[in-house]
Amino acid sequence: MADVNIIIDGKTLSVPAGTTVLEAARANGIRIPTLCFLKELDPRASCRMCVVEIEGARTFQHACATRVREGMVVHTDTEAVRDSRKLTLELLLSNHAVDCHHCLRIGSSRCDDLDPKFCEMCFFCDCVKDGFCELQALAREYKVDVLPFSQKHNTYPLDDSTVIVRNPNKCIKCRRCVDVCGKVQTVHNLAASGRGSELLIGPAFGRSMAESGCIGCGRCVEVCPTGAIHAMEHKDELVYYAHRDGLKTAALVDADVIPELERVLKLQPGSVTPEQIAGSLKKIGTDEIYDAAGAEKAAEAEAEALLAEKLEGQRPVILTNSFAAKAFLEKNFPERKESFVFYGSAVAQFGSALRGQADRLFAVTPVGNDASETEKTHPVDITVNPRELARIMIRTGSEPNPKRTAELKVLPVPQPGGKFGRLLEKAAWSMARDAAPERFTVGELKCVICHNLGQAREVLESGEAFDVIRVIG
Ligand code: SF4
Ligand code: SF4
Ligand code: SF4
Ligand code: FES
Incomplete structure (x- = not known):
């Protein structure tokens, strides 16, 4: 695709036509804050954190959803833009169960005088995302010290019925979890219900996670920008x-x-x-x-043995060591259960x-x-x-220290022979629902690695012939 010429924050840039302002800015080292945006998925454009000024436009535009045009002049960090983002944060936080100290001294702070170093040591005001939260980090960056609006948040009960814990009182309705569960994993367990301040993100019909169709893949946890969905802590x-x-x-x-x-x-x-x-x-x-x-080598050795045995009388073999992928396959493809090979993770x-x-x-x-x-x-x-x-x-007080090291032991377990090559090598989960599953051959075997459950569904429903289908959960 041809390039277009634009100016962002005074920098003249040449970027491929069809890219968004956000992509163009990021590719050129210009930071625009985001909350709802997820790389590799279509933008929701719902949070308003990424607003920018575009010369000639009458209102602020969402950088995540606005495509570049020839001659476009963009300002990402004017006072008006910063004020708009700060207002967005103030509105979000006025409807949020703030249990942390690091949004400076917002609302619920229970200590009169705060030293951030002390706060990190304290067990009193505890949010699992404290120190790692995208909302909190932006509140600090935009100096949201005091909330101008009265704080009124819902008091929904915590859903800790599984290791995926939901706290709707910290949800900013960005819908990242909805998209990753539905569009990437094709599980469609999460959705929005209700309206306005009563809008709730969670499993359908007010079900708990235990009662829902959740397979426990944890991808919603990875993408949630706040403490609204998190893994149970230990x-x-x-x-x-x-x-x-x-x-x-x-x-x-x-x-x-x-x-x-x-x-x-x-x-x-x-x-x-x-x-x-x-x-x-x-x-x-x-x-x-x-x-x-x-331990990964031991997992590989187990997979090799099970795979070799199964391939004696079965094609294709559908292979995974993820509990979530196992639940997904058993639920969605029960008629193929003879093909499944489950082996233990590291x-x-x-x-x-x-x-x-x-x-x-x-x-x-x-x-x-x-x-x-x-x-x-x-x-x-x-x-x-x-x-x-x-x-x-x-x-x-045990942060990593080059002067304080210890030896890691190696498990006394079987080592793999490597005969299935890259089929059993470590492979990463991927958000990219459109990226093609990885196809290759190992000797005579036609193999494919599916990097998420949506890809696995696509491959299994396509009818394309494989000898081994490996599924990453
Ligand atoms: S989710 Fe973020 S902003 Fe909200 S209480 Fe937790 S750390 Fe603070
Ligand atoms: S853990 Fe996985 S299946 Fe369950 S709600 Fe989250 S993304 Fe969906
Ligand atoms: S649970 Fe998290 S990811 Fe889902 S909508 Fe709420 S804040 Fe966003
Ligand atoms: S990141 Fe663009 S509107 Fe949320």
């Missing part, structure tokens, strides 16, 4: 058991938590190592720390290898893994995500 339990004398504890550390940990602790990318995390866990009393890479391998040898098992994993294994099926006692780990570290 950080306090981990500290409690790790500290306790006479209990033997073991932890699995997945190095994939490092980028998020560095981000929330505001550390340089690449500065934290698994050995430093192990050092921190040792400091709070964990007895043994294991490397998740070894956490499951760790759980079965160490169960009986330690009194409490912990797993430090990215958030998706936490949410995708329900309380009943979870193979370890406590799972924490990188944000919980960061808060454990802050509260116990």
Whole structure:
């Protein structure tokens, strides 16, 4: 597509026709704040945080939904734009159960004089998203110190019927969760009901998550900008058991938590190592720390054995180690159950290898893994995500330190032979619902990796012939 010439904040840019103002700005290092926008999905344009001034337009325009035009002149950070964004935040927060201190001193603050460092240590005013919340970060950035409108928020009960916890009193109705559940995962478990201030985002007919069609994939948790949907937390339990004398504890550390940990602790990318995390866990009393890479190898070895056996008499084989994908496949494709092969995740391998040898098992994993294994099926006692780990570290004074490292043990488990090559290598979940599933061959085998459940549905319904279909949950 041809390029068009535009000016953003005085910078002359040449960008592909059809891109939005937001994409053009981001591609050129110009930041425009967003709340409802999700990369790779169609914009909802509902939150008004991304408003910009476009010369010749009579009103502010949404940068996320406005396409560039030849000669367009855009201003992203004028006083009027900033005032508009601040008003948006004030309105959102006046209808919000503010339980945190970091939006400076908004409404519900229960301490008279606040020191942000102290707040991070305190257990009193606690929102799971405190310190990691997009709404809070914007409230700080736009200096929303005092709310000009009277605070009136709904007092819906907390839905903690599963490990995916919903707190509608912190929902800003951005609908990111609705889109990721419906458009990416094709589960369609979440929707809006009611109107105006009574508008509620959740499962249909006011059902709890346990009663709903939720498969526990945790993708809504990943995209929610506030504390309105979050994974059940276990950080306090981990500290409690790790500290306790006479209990033997073991932890699995997945190095994939490092980028998020560095981000929330505001550390340089690449500065934290698994050995430093192990050092921190040792400091709070964990007895043994294991490397998740070894557990992943064990998962691969199990998958290899099961796959080789199944391929003797069955094509295609539909392979996954995600509890959420298992629930999705069983619910949506029950007629294909003869094709399913489920193998244990790295956490499951760790759980079965160490169960009986330690009194409490912990797993430090990215958030998706936490949410995708329900309380009943979870193979370890406590799972924490990188944000919980960061808060454990802050509260116990055990932040990553190059001078405090510990060795990570390798699980004594079978190692794979590698005969299925990249089919069983680590593969990432992806938001991109339009991106093609990854097709390739391994010897004679025609294989495909589906990076989300929407892709899995598309492949399974397409009738395209494969020998192995691997599904990432
Ligand atoms: S969701 Fe964000 S703004 Fe709301 S209480 Fe929690 S941290 Fe504060
Ligand atoms: S956990 Fe997954 S299935 Fe359940 S509501 Fe969230 S996105 Fe939908
Ligand atoms: S639950 Fe979170 S992601 Fe969903 S609409 Fe509310 S704030 Fe947005
Ligand atoms: S990010 Fe554009 S309106 Fe929400």
